[in-house]
Amino acid sequence: MKSLFVFIFALVFTGAVANTVFAADGYSVGSAARDFTLKNVDGTMVSLKNYSDAKGFIVVFTCNHCPFAKAYEERIIALHKQFAPKGYPVVAINPNDTKASPEDSFENMVQRAKDKKFPFAYVFDDTQEIAKTYGATRTPHIYLLKKNAEKLEVAYIGAIDDNSEDAKAVKEKYVESALAALMSGQAPAVNSTKAIGCTIKWKK
């Protein structure tokens, strides 16, 4: 009897620990992703549920100031142009605290989107709640979501490809490969990668 108690206690305890760790780390592949309502650079409010034709999303945590984010701007535009017509649009989210990084203010987002002619939504996560819930740590940081009935399932987390400095020298296009797998009804062979990036500037 006593051992049964110990066993149950251990089970509950490890469960609790695992849960906390999980929450602190944000989403992993297979997690159900939450929707949001965030202000876009065109002044409208954007939610994923409003994209009725989408089969999924390329959610990109990015910003104006980070050299890695800038290095990937053209590639993010290309991803949107290639995959939005196939049901996977880009939704870019700037989560940075504008006190720590004034270059990432909403006004500067509007300007950046205009200068670079972003064809996708570029929204401001001013409470940082979405970045925290997703578990984003750096810019750029990609979460590939797939619609599964009414749910949005995280299918891939990580880098766009394997070379931020030189787009021409890329050997592994992680996001493209993952999308190709999703579109053929398969799970991505590589579903999680790491890359160097700028830390998200959290509010203090």
Place this chain on the structure above:
Amino acid sequence: MKRIVCSLLFFLCCGQIFAQKLASVPVVTFEQFEALIQPSADTVKVINFWATWCKPCVAEMPSFERLQKEYGTKSVAVMLVSLDFKRDLEKRVMPFVRGRKLQSRVLLLDGGNPNAWIDRVSKDWSGAIPATVIIPRSGGMKTRIFHEGELTFDSLVTKIQPLLAK
């Protein structure tokens, strides 16, 4: 007169070469870097990943320089590992190192695909910088100490102090 001009030129050139040597920042592959961060019998290694454009990295750099200055004689070696793009080495990294007269060892890591080497530094590293890894001396505690985010001088000392105890 001619001789004076010549010797002046000579000294100028020497100065130039010397200054360049001081500010030279070697570019290393991940394999070379990994060899440099192997535990040493007598030195605690403090490795900080940074970049010239990374504001929090630049902000915390004086703490690492102070650590090198105050603990360099106590068998602590600081290494500042730039993750700037290689094409910015001469344009940005070297002028930065020269301008700030950095005393710690500086190198630029050109490691190729980051996904292949970030985990080899630490499984806990997401890839965001600043990040710091502390390599204890061989023989004592085996595991590396890893920290993603900024560090102060005091928190650095708190982390390395126990590793210096005999």
